[in-house]
Amino acid sequence: MSSFPPGVLATIRHALVLNLVHSHRRFGDNLPACDLYPDIIRSLKWVHSQDPKAADDVVWGALEHVAGHEGGPDPEAAARCLSFSLTRHTPPFEAWSEDQADRFVAAARVGS
Secondary structure, X not given: OOOOOOOHHHHHHHHHHHHHHHHHHHHOOOOXXXXXXXXHHHXXXXXXXXXXXXXXXXXXXXXXXXXXXXXXXOHHHHHHHHHHHHOOXXXXXXXXXXXXXXXXXXXXXXXX
C-alpha cells in the first residue's frame, strides 16, 4: 500500500503523459530536444526514492496512456525520451546513469 497522499501519483502520471505528448509534437524523436520538464522528472525521481514499485506503476501507466494518445509518440519513442530525461540532474536528485535510466524504464514497461 502506497503512503502517498491521494491523487499524487495520478497527477504525476498525468503530467508525464502530457509532457511526453507535447514534447513529441514539438520535437519528434530528437532526444536532446525531447528533454522533459525538470519538475516532472524531479517528481518521478522523488517517487522512486520513496517507493520504486510506485514509480514503476506511474511510468507503466503513463506509457500505456501515451500509446493510445492521438498524435502522441509510440511507446518506444516515449520510453527513449523518458530514459534520456532521467539522465539529467534535477536537484535535489542526481542525474541517473544511462544504464540506470534504461533499466528503470525497461522494467516499468513490462510492469515489474
